Amino acid sequence: MALCDGSVPNGERFEAWAPRMLRADAGPVATVMELRKTKELGIHAVARCSIHPDDLIISEQALLRLPPPSAEAQRLLRGFGELGGFLAPALCAPWATTSAEQREACLQLFYAHPGSEKRSQGTHLAACAELLRCWAPLKHSNWTPEELLHFLHIVDLNIHKDDERPQNSEFTGIFVFGSKFSHSCAPNAAWSFDREGRLQYRALCPIAEGDVLTFSYVGNGMNLITSTLLRRERLSALCFVCSCARCQGADMSRRLPCPQCGGSCYPSYPQVDDATLAGSSRDLIQDANIWKCESCKADVKASDLPLEAEEELTELVPRFMQGDPSSAREDAERLWQLRQKAAAVLSKNHWTWFLATFAWLQKCLLCLRNAPIVAFSERDLCTASTEAARWLESAAPENMEQRLCALFLAARLAQHLGTLTLPIGQTFGCVVYA
Numbered sequence: 001m002a003l004c005d006g007s008v009p010n011g012e013r014f015e016a017w018a019p020r021m022l023r024a025d026a027g028p029v030a031t032v033m034e035l036r037k038t039k040e041l042g043i044h045a046v047a048r049c050s051i052h053p054d055d056l057i058i059s060e061q062a063l064l065r066l067p068p069p070s071a072e073a074q075r076l077l078r079g080f081g082e083l084g085g086f087l088a089p090a091l092c093a094p095w096a097t098t099s100a101e102q103r104e105a106c107l108q109l110f111y112a113h114p115g116s117e118k119r120s121q122g123t124h125l126a127a128c129a130e131l132l133r134c135w136a137p138l139k140h141s142n143w144t145p146e147e148l149l150h151f152l153h154i155v156d157l158n159i160h161k162d163d164e165r166p167q168n169s170e171f172t173g174i175f176v177f178g179s180k181f182s183h184s185c186a187p188n189a190a191w192s193f194d195r196e197g198r199l200q201y202r203a204l205c206p207i208a209e210g211d212v213l214t215f216s217y218v219g220n221g222m223n224l225i226t227s228t229l230l231r232r233e234r235l236s237a238l239c240f241v242c243s244c245a246r247c248q249g250a251d252m253s254r255r256l257p258c259p260q261c262g263g264s265c266y267p268s269y270p271q272v273d274d275a276t277l278a279g280s281s282r283d284l285i286q287d288a289n290i291w292k293c294e295s296c297k298a299d300v301k302a303s304d305l306p307l308e309a310e311e312e313l314t315e316l317v318p319r320f321m322q323g324d325p326s327s328a329r330e331d332a333e334r335l336w337q338l339r340q341k342a343a344a345v346l347s348k349n350h351w352t353w354f355l356a357t358f359a360w361l362q363k364c365l366l367c368l369r370n371a372p373i374v375a376f377s378e379r380d381l382c383t384a385s386t387e388a389a390r391w392l393e394s395a396a397p398e399n400m401e402q403r404l405c406a407l408f409l410a411a412r413l414a415q416h417l418g419t420l421t422l423p424i425g426q427t428f429g430c431v432v433y434a
């Protein structure tokens with residue numbers, strides 16, 4: 001069975017690399033997935049059979065590892081100032097042991113946005129020429145400055161890097177097939193490195209035959225509960241506008257009270273053409289001027305909505321959520337106040353209210369573990385957990401990882417309280433698979 005359908009350019013090259021890169025733990029790869037190409041997603045992976053939660057989809061070796069720069073490389077990069085971060089992968093790869101075939105595969109099997117490459121001529125190209133001249137290991141590559149620049153854009157868009165675990169930094173690299181998983185804001189798969197540094201994708205939820213295989217390009221945890229606008233802004237750094245179902249539909253994470261009827265309204269964002277996106281084109285992502293009320297159907301002007309308070313909460317809630325565990329008690333108090341403010345001004349439909357609630361519950365768990373006296377009751381925890389579960393159900397029902405995070409938090413709180421009165425069964429039960 002062929003791994004690529006007829007639409008994939010260089011299909012025979014992918015077929016040739018598959019047996020060398022992919023471990024067949026999940027069965028021969030072509031029985032699990034297929035590569036296809038469409039105008040909307042470019043080359044992408046699609047499930048060929050139904051896949052169960054936690055099933056291994058692929059397990060892949062890196063085509064090229066890009067571990068952190070050595071001390072010598074860091075010294076050289078300092079001379080390049082702001083460009084240093086972009087150029088670092090060119091110095092990290094083990095060029096002396098990389099074959100011509102691998103280098104060719106690096107240039108041919110990955111996607112880089114043509115717009116950002118065009119913008120990057122000039123300074124970037126001159127820096128690549130300089131690197132080829134002064135970095136001895138790179139001389140073996142025989143690459144032209146244009147090829148090196150293309151490689152760097154490929155790394156920018158396709159790198160797999162585990163920012164959560166410092167011990168995994170040696171495993172950073174580019175992976176031919178893992179890089180064909182598309183982004184979704186409600187992904188059906190997630191990846192991690194195994195102990196040997198193989199990239200492993202596992203299903204987060206049931207995946208049906210024909211479904212596009214996806215993960216989150218903006219990290220997991222609670223990054224995906226933010227508004228479509230914020231997710232678009234983050235993804236603009238990768239030069240595309242997400243076409244997933246969540247981004248195409250109404251922005252349910254960002255509903256505000258309708259000034260006319262008190263119901264809730266959601267933003268109607270202008271369309272963005274991602275062909276025009278290149279490099280740091282954040283300015284092209286625009287906020288909605290008009291919002292639509294779900295209840296009275298009125299068009300609401302953005303200027304009539306509490307957008308300043310929204311901006312303030314968007315900045316403060318994540319900041320206190322990320323506070324050091326040693327300040328859990330103070331952060332819990334601050335998050336409780338922010339949660340009250342979000343509820344009063346933006347409503348309990350807004351993502352900042354959900355995030356403040358989730359973060360407050362997290363801090364309460366830390367306090368339960370460490371503080372001699374706590375300033376909340378079991379009832380407070382129970383109410384907040386139930387409300388958080390309801391928010392997920394109404395605003396992000398397909399976001400399995402976020403729902404599981406909330407479920408585990410509620411379960412840990414219940415364990416620490418020695419009670420089963422927290423609403424684990426009723427409110428989060430729907431995400432547990434028997």
Ligand SMILES: C[S@@+](CC[C@H](N)C(=O)[O-])C[C@H]1O[C@@H](n2cnc3c(N)ncnc32)[C@H](O)[C@@H]1O
Pocket residue numbers: 040041042043044109110111113157158179180181182183184238239240241242243244
């Ligand atoms: C890492 S590459 C994925 C492979 C690529 N599609 C190819 O043709 O080789 C990332 C690119 O895929 C496309 N892409 C991935 N997810 C997408 C999504 N949800 N909506 C639109 N484009 C997407 C974008 O062009 C993005 O820059």
